[in-house]
Amino acid sequence: MAKHRFRDLPLQIKMTLVYILSSFLILAVNTSLLIGITTVSARLQRTYEDNLYLNDLSNALSDVQVSMTEYLNVKSSDALEYYYINDQKYRNLIQNLNIDVTDSSYDIMQRNIRNMSEDYLNLVSQTIEAKRGRNVEKYRMRYESATAMYNYINIYIESLNTSRFEDNSRTYSDISKSLRSMQNFSMIVIIAVIVTNAFAIINYTGRLIRPLQTLSESANDVAKGNFDVELPRVESKDEIGVVTTAFNKMVVSIRNYIDQIRENMEMERQHKEKELMMETHLKDAQLKYLQAQINPHFLFNTLNAGAQLAMMEGADKTYEFVQNMSEFFRYNIKKNDEIIRLRDEIELIDHYIFIINVRFAGEIRFIKDIDDSLLDVEIPSMIVQPLVENAINHGIRNVDYDKVITIKVKRIDNSVCVSVKDNGVGMSEETIKDILSGNSKKNSDSMDSNGVGLDNVIERLRIFLDTEDVLTIVSEGKNKGTEFLFYLPIKETEDDV
Amino acid sequence: MKRKYRGTRYFYIIAYIAMIMVTVIVTAGFLRVYLRNDTGASGKEFYDKYYVLITDDRDSSFWQSVYKGASDYGLARNIYVENFGSDLSSDCTKEDLMRMAIAANVDGIILNADESEEMLGLIDEAMNASIPVVTVNSDCTSSRRISYIGVGNNDLGKEYSKQILETAATLITEDTPRVRVAVVANTVPSSGQSIIYASIQETIENSKEYGRRISLEMVMVDEKNTFSVEESIRDLFIADDLPDIIVCLNELDTTCVYQAVIDYNKVGLVHILGCYDSDTVLQGIDREIIDSTIKIDTKEMGEYSVEALISYDKIGFANAYYTVDVILINSTNIKEYLVTEDTNGEA
Numbered sequence: 149m150a151k152h153r154f155r156d157l158p159l160q161i162k163m164t165l166v167y168i169l170s171s172f173l174i175l176a177v178n179t180s181l182l183i184g185i186t187t188v189s190a191r192l193q194r195t196y197e198d199n200l201y202l203n204d205l206s207n208a209l210s211d212v213q214v215s216m217t218e219y220l221n222v223k224s225s226d227a228l229e230y231y232y233i234n235d236q237k238y239r240n241l242i243q244n245l246n247i248d249v250t251d252s253s254y255d256i257m258q259r260n261i262r263n264m265s266e267d268y269l270n271l272v273s274q275t276i277e278a279k280r281g282r283n284v285e286k287y288r289m290r291y292e293s294a295t296a297m298y299n300y301i302n303i304y305i306e307s308l309n310t311s312r313f314e315d316n317s318r319t320y321s322d323i324s325k326s327l328r329s330m331q332n333f334s335m336i337v338i339i340a341v342i343v344t345n346a347f348a349i350i351n352y353t354g355r356l357i358r359p360l361q362t363l364s365e366s367a368n369d370v371a372k373g374n375f376d377v378e379l380p381r382v383e384s385k386d387e388i389g390v391v392t393t394a395f396n397k398m399v400v401s402i403r404n405y406i407d408q409i410r411e412n413m414e415m416e417r418q419h420k421e422k423e424l425m426m427e428t429h430l431k432d433a434q435l436k437y438l439q440a441q442i443n444p445h446f447l448f449n450t451l452n453a454g455a456q457l458a459m460m461e462g463a464d465k466t467y468e469f470v471q472n473m474s475e476f477f478r479y480n481i482k483k484n485d486e487i488i489r490l491r492d493e494i495e496l497i498d499h500y501i502f503i504i505n506v507r508f509a510g511e512i513r514f515i516k517d518i519d520d521s522l523l524d525v526e527i528p529s530m531i532v533q534p535l536v537e538n539a540i541n542h543g544i545r546n547v548d549y550d551k552v553i554t555i556k557v558k559r560i561d562n563s564v565c566v567s568v569k570d571n572g573v574g575m576s577e578e579t580i581k582d583i584l585s586g587n588s589k590k591n592s593d594s595m596d597s598n599g600v601g602l603d604n605v606i607e608r609l610r611i612f613l614d615t616e617d618v619l620t621i622v623s624e625g626k627n628k629g630t631e632f633l634f635y636l637p638i639k640e641t642e643d644d645v
Numbered sequence: 646m647k648r649k650y651r652g653t654r655y656f657y658i659i660a661y662i663a664m665i666m667v668t669v670i671v672t673a674g675f676l677r678v679y680l681r682n683d684t685g686a687s688g689k690e691f692y693d694k695y696y697v698l699i700t701d702d703r704d705s706s707f708w709q710s711v712y713k714g715a716s717d718y719g720l721a722r723n724i725y726v727e728n729f730g731s732d733l734s735s736d737c738t739k740e741d742l743m744r745m746a747i748a749a750n751v752d753g754i755i756l757n758a759d760e761s762e763e764m765l766g767l768i769d770e771a772m773n774a775s776i777p778v779v780t781v782n783s784d785c786t787s788s789r790r791i792s793y794i795g796v797g798n799n800d801l802g803k804e805y806s807k808q809i810l811e812t813a814a815t816l817i818t819e820d821t822p823r824v825r826v827a828v829v830a831n832t833v834p835s836s837g838q839s840i841i842y843a844s845i846q847e848t849i850e851n852s853k854e855y856g857r858r859i860s861l862e863m864v865m866v867d868e869k870n871t872f873s874v875e876e877s878i879r880d881l882f883i884a885d886d887l888p889d890i891i892v893c894l895n896e897l898d899t900t901c902v903y904q905a906v907i908d909y910n911k912v913g914l915v916h917i918l919g920c921y922d923s924d925t926v927l928q929g930i931d932r933e934i935i936d937s938t939i940k941i942d943t944k945e946m947g948e949y950s951v952e953a954l955i956s957y958d959k960i961g962f963a964n965a966y967y968t969v970d971v972i973l974i975n976s977t978n979i980k981e982y983l984v985t986e987d988t989n990g991e992a
Contacts, residue, residue, distance in 0.1 A: 169661070180668045249694070250690060252689060256725070263748065264749050267748040300744065341668075344660055
């Protein structure tokens with residue numbers, strides 16, 4: 149966490165820190181250079197200090213000598229006072245001279261000047277005393293000694309002054325050179341610092357702004373409608389980080405929302421399509437049915453009248469036939485609703501087989517293997533009858549042997565398996581494929597058909613069961629018959645029944 | 646990418662710190678180098694005693710060598726020895742320097758004295774002011790100086806005599822039955838000079854073989870004025886009354902005679918017996934213009950001077966005489982001294 153502490157600071161503080169840091173660098177460098185230059189300048193000013201001091205010393209010494217000579221000449225109290233002042237002044241000045249013995253010739257010379265000066269001042273003092281005591285011989289002798297000493301001291305001061313001057317001139321020259329070097333150096337350093345600073349600031353502000361640029365590019369893409377942009381990475385917890393996080397959340401939310409809408413629309417579309425298809429197929433079935441049976445009420449009433457006539461004439465078989473015919477058509481009128489019970493469908497098969505057997509002179513044997521408990525299961529109308537019709541027309545119509553149609557209704561797991569099987573000519577694999585893919589139309593055009601084709605049956609089963617694989621056709625080969633199988637779901641209530 | 650950023654950031658931080666450090670260090674370096682005079686005080690050596698060496702020819706290699714011997718010996722014992730007057734801009738006489746040294750209240754004086762009255766007075770004045778004085782190379786016998794450090798003048802005279810006799814032996818033939826020997830002496834009285842001369846005189850007179858064939862004379866040169874020695878020696882050559890052998894008793898005389906012999910084209914005609922082993926003198930021997938020279942152990946001379954002052958300071962007295970060794974250098978052993986000098990020069 150500590151590593152990212154700086155990165156997570158607010159933008160304003162970061163910018164301020166950058167400013168302060170760069171200012172501090174310049175300040176530190178400038179201060180350092182300034183101290184250097186100031187120190188060197190101060191040293192330069194002090195170069196000739198000791199020469200000035202030695203000049204003062206020389207002047208003070210001269211004043212002592214002059215005031216002594218003056219007093220010896222005129223013996224005035226002014227001259228005496230002047231002498232005392234100068235004596236004191238000179239004494240004060242020589243206090244600054246070195247007194248130690250060191251390896252520096254300057255120190256040694258200062259020490260010698262100091263000692264000689266003290267000796268000289270004593271001599272002068274004695275000379276003045278002698279003068280005051282009017283001891284002419286003594287003060288003359290002492291005056292000469294003092295003057296000789298005065299000259300020696302002067303030689304010493306002059307020599308020291310000269311050598312100090314030479315030394316100081318060298319120092320002055322060195323310091324001037326160093327000052328110039330420092331000025332050049334300062335210039336180079338300041339330029340280097342400014343360049344480094346500029347690079348550092350450009351680099352740092354660049355890094356501060358980069359996430360903002362990425363964010364603005366992403367925002368621009370989103371504004372153009374492209375929601376599949378790569379989400380900008382959140383690198384810090386500053387204002388930019390906060391905005392980026394919010395932006396990312398917003399983009400993700402919008403994407404989810406769009407996906408949801410798209411899904412809903414797709415579902416709605418599928419639903420409508422299904423409804424539309426169901427309607428279409430039903431219409432198609434009804435249309436075909438109506439085409440095949442012009443006015444079933446009229447036919448039904450007519451057949452009823454025929455049945456009564458047959459009964460009155462005592463033609464029982466005709467009566468039964470007409471009665472079955474009548475039931476068959478009544479079913480078609482009565483069970484016009486879309487969804488019916490399997491029981492009704494089986495009943496219709498009974499009537500149908502009777503009618504067909506009249507036509508086929510009882511050649512067709514009809515076997516039912518049905519679990520009655522399952523007959524309440526729901527099924528679209530006109531599903532089983534077209535299968536039986538198909539089995540007769542294409543399976544057993546032209547065979548020489550015993551013609552058998554078997555209907556089985558049994559339970560398998562949670563489904564009711566309905567099987568319509570014949571022992572006719574069988575079907576080739578190609579025919580099965582054609583039928584299941586809806587390419588076979590010939591059955592609906594057959595003369596003996598009631599008009600509902602296999603493809604119609606398959607399509608309605610698909611819509612009803614909401615799955616593609618609704619019908620299984622099994623044929624083991626030529627003259628080995630064909631079996632149609634389909635499964636209906638058992639609802640709980642039916643299961644209970 | 647992240648790592649790269651971090652690397653760049655560290656680079657700039659390091660660059661920042663480096664920039665500040667370089668500036669501070671270089672500025673500090675400037676100040677240290679150019680203002681070292683200000684901090685010089687701490688590098689000073691302090692000494693307990695302050696002795697001065699006072700001579701009349703402080704720039705000659707002889708006295709420089711004596712000074713070095715004294716100074717090195719003194720420094721090892723925390724004593725500062727100054728070649729007094731070398732820092733002064735105007736020339737001062739030995740007497741002036743003596744007065745200055747007394748007034749400056751030095752701790753001891755090493756003096757190339759003479760027998761003059763004035764010098765005598767100054768030495769006594771110094772002793773009265775509790776400043777011990779040792780005389781070196783030439784003495785002031787009647788003064789109260791504590792010690793004299795120099796060669797044994799009698800022995801020196803004998804050494805010169807031996808050289809004179811050897812040279813004379815090569816010169817005396819039937820055509821030149823007598824050999825003239827001139828001893829260059831200074832007008833300022835010096836006991837050493839007199840003793841040497843007397844010693845030479847005595848030894849030659851005692852020589853049975855050549856005693857009567859050698860005439861010894863003293864040629865006085867004036868050293869009172871700055872260039873008078875050189876002029877006096879030139880006068881000797883101009884007079885065209887040259888001796889066969891010239892004996893010089895100090896470095897300056899030897900050098901002047903050597904130069905004059907070359908200038909007046911008297912090489913081979915005049916035999917020089919010199920004193921001291923300066924480069925010029927050794928060169929003269931190497932070129933066979935100077936026959937031989939007496940090398941005085943100047944280092945030892947300087948050391949003895951300081952030793953005498955230390956001894957006096959510690960126990961109140963010192964040996965009255967310190968004898969310094971002498972070595973003869975001539976064409977037979979010159980190579981080894983030239984090599985030694987070179988080595989010393991390099992060292």
